[in-house]
Amino acid sequence: MSAPSYPSPPSLETLYxxxxxxxxxxxxxxxxNDSDAADLAHDAFLRLLAKPVGREFHGFLQARAWLRTxxxxxxxxxxxxxxxxRVWLQTLAAQPEPLAPSPEDRALVVExxxxxxxxxxxxxxxxxxxxIMAQVDGMPYRAIAAQLSVSERMVKKxxxxxxxxCALIEAGRGD
Numbered sequence: 001m002s003a004p005s006y007p008s009p010p011s012l013e014t015l016y017x018x019x020x021x022x023x024x025x026x027x028x029x030x031x032x033n034d035s036d037a038a039d040l041a042h043d044a045f046l047r048l049l050a051k052p053v054g055r056e057f058h059g060f061l062q063a064r065a066w067l068r069t070x071x072x073x074x075x076x077x078x079x080x081x082x083x084x085x086r087v088w089l090q091t092l093a094a095q096p097e098p099l100a101p102s103p104e105d106r107a108l109v110v111e112x113x114x115x116x117x118x119x120x121x122x123x124x125x126x127x128x129x130x131x132i133m134a135q136v137d138g139m140p141y142r143a144i145a146a147q148l149s150v151s152e153r154m155v156k157k158x159x160x161x162x163x164x165x166c167a168l169i170e171a172g173r174g175d
Contacts, residue, residue: 006063009056015063016045023067030075040078044070084113119165123158130155131162 027037057063120128133139
């Protein structure tokens, strides 16, 4: 039995009707949590709504493949966010109580860490490493160049690329 095809690009309503239950079940099996599955299934359809070009599916399986890919990316984002939150909360737990930030400050720090992680993900591996070595480890450019087996001039270019990404985040254009 072959999967049905759509005679013309389906409406969002048709796609939702045909695929929402399947997507939510797939996510629930993957995540083990019905609430997270419902949220991510909803978010996958929001992505579809935001990209109308993506709705030009000609086949049932093509629509499912797109939704599964989108949902997989959303799962990775969820896991990454939870891991960052977990590490941050462990760090906070190790702090004396008077130094612990407020819940609002915690949320701001987690959001900033996610933005930095996304920014580093847009850079090449060497550029991200150079930025971390310079900003976190405080290494001089000469030492970074030796560590990465590149010239000092290339390290400066890597740092400039990272700083540009930081400036775009600051300007609200980091995504």
